[in-house]
Amino acid sequence: MSKSKSAPASHLGVATADTAAKHPLAGTTMSGSDMIMQVLADEGVEVLFGYSGGAILPTYDAVFRYNAAHPADQEIRLIVPASEQGSGFMAAGYARSTGKVGVSMVTSGPGATNSVTPVRDCQADSIPMILLCGQVPRAAIGTDAFQEAPVFNIFASCAKHVFLVTDETKIEETMRSAFELARSGRPGPVVVDLPKDVQIAEGTFKGTGLLEFRGYDERVEAMADQKLDEKRAAAFFELLSKSARPLIYAGGGVINSDGAQELRHFAERFGVPVVTTLMGIGAVDTTQDLSLRMLGMHGMAYANYSVEDCDFLIAIGSRFDDRVAGQVNEFAPNARIAHLDIDASEISKVKAVDWSWVCDAKRGLAQLTKSGAKFKKDFSKWQDHARELKKKHALNYNRGAKMIQAEFVLEQLNEITKGEAIVATGVGQHQMWAAQYLDFVNPRTFLTSGSMGTMGFGLPAAIGAQLANPGKLVIDVDGDGSIRMNLGELETLTNYGIPVKVLLINNLGDGMVRQWQDLFYENRYSGTDKTLHKKDFVKACEADGFEFSRRISKADEVRAALEEFVTFEGPAFLEVMVDLHEHVYPMVGPGAGYKQMITGPYIPARDLGKDDKGGGSTGGMF
């Protein structure tokens, strides 16, 4: 056996996806850290996000040596954030915008615990991500050593899977399996806890092999082989043929399975309008006729009305979350329900369904479309109805106001970007307005913390997305509350010359919380009022080396400033001071049904039907 010493040879190809052929480095002796790097390269990782520290030093050293030994085009670029939460969300932004597994590498103890939020966020939104954590040496585990944290225990309840590598001979397989687990089935985050001595230990690189997960592997294989049997297909088309007003309710599962094309094809083929969840934005082109955009708590009035009106709701990769179905019994009250989802535990979890199939959205939609080759039914009357709703109850805002309206800013931005930009957001009012007013032509272009609702997500996620999509326009639409949470990452933009455009919608406080305080707490702005804060974001950006850092507070400056901003070559920061008293509408209050939707002062509410009680423009909520 040839035992050439560790450094991976530079003349050898790195990205051999073909594991059937013998790996060119098979049989080489190398350290655990070098094996980690090699697996990252084999998995096609181009960018690694992370922050160094004592317990992960051997692997950071391996990054350095790996890149020194490889030509520039084969390097794994290392991006160092201001904090580990930042690198976790960068990995998430990388993953969300590409579908590839994002990797964040941190040290033990605080490095690991700072990563809890992004890992849980990825789990909640089903994002494939790997967290590599340094850990104290095996002998020191459990001794309250310096920078020790119980990583396995902490992450067991918020990641898809956690590995603590205690056997150095398993490091290679564990790394490969981490990728496999992160992206297979319902995707999610996988944590690999790497004791320092395991990173240092030398062994023979095999270049192939995965750990065995008997139950999981079987379940994933069974899923990949799913075939729509005739009976199930017939039952579906029976429901569709009996329906006069079918509606697709698509979620993040469509995007995660790369099923957007299949969904668009399905909707067009059968003529069924589509509403999406926040996570499903981009699954259909929002500028198209059949798109009724987002439903739910802050969904379009016409999307929610169409849910009320439909008689057959086809849920695809969506899960009747409480921001969609706050009042489960009243959700889609007139509809039979079909549910296609990759996760059996989502079927009938919230709402009983008439038809279901556990399959990934892409495969499921393709098979359904094929099975319905002969299906014929004209839904044009219902489509007309949907068009009418869209026209009558279109979004609107206070156009006559003196102060800049956030909606206006986003409407203007949309005219410039035309749905082609990748947009990341923080969490709050600006996030909802971005979901409402911006178009998204393609999937994986709206990056937002949907389930967890993590403030501070936008800036690092935009960085990850920009690095994964170097030529594209990436905009972080952020709020003043949210951006503060990871403000340190502004510096990351200039450190690396990452040309993300940061659009700060500043309403001097936590607008969404304030909105709830207006509605439910008699305007007591406990903890949310930042009107007296001294922070000067423009100066902060200048201090970080931004060459474009500007604040505007007049409506007539908005368009020109936005145009300059998005076309600026490097990182750019634009702060727009907006009206702090505006609310996001429509709004379906927490625990309320769509009949109680408040459309606000600017969007016409529907005339109440005979059996419609409540639900006027203010719904008696004030």
Add this chain to the structure above:
Amino acid sequence: MSKKHRHTISILVQNEFGVLARVSGLFSGRGFNIESLSVAETIDPTVSRITLTTTGDDAVLEQINKQLNKVVSVIKVVDFRDAEAVDRELALIKVKANPEARGEIMNIADIFRAKIVDVGPTAYIIEVTGGEEKVYAMVELLRPFGILEIARTGKAALFRGSRLLTVGPAEADREKRAKEHLS
């Protein structure tokens, strides 16, 4: 919907550390108490069998079962329905045994087909195996003598008849043989 039932759940898992934490986390995260628990290797040393009992809302239990099936290290899950399985547990009971009480204690042990496994000058240790009710009844009968200490195991449960909860190709083979044997 919200009717509470006692459930006996058996879970085959990969025999590795941390699995128990993940499994029990699914119960504790929903405020469910695990009332009894047993974990041990199966005939295949790479596979462990967890058997636990819990009481709860059927709909929530169904959700927990589905969630268990998502845990990467979980191989198979079964929530035994009434009379579907045979289950047994074991208790060691240390009871005060004054000379005048010894005869009666031995009598009770005999009736329950329990064993006296340790005889001391003032106390006996009795080992009893059986269904939950039997163990409970035994405890109640011994209580008047003065129970000093008690240690109980969790349940072990198997399907009645030829049905198996097993995994893997080797196990499939065993299943086939078991079927042949039984038919």
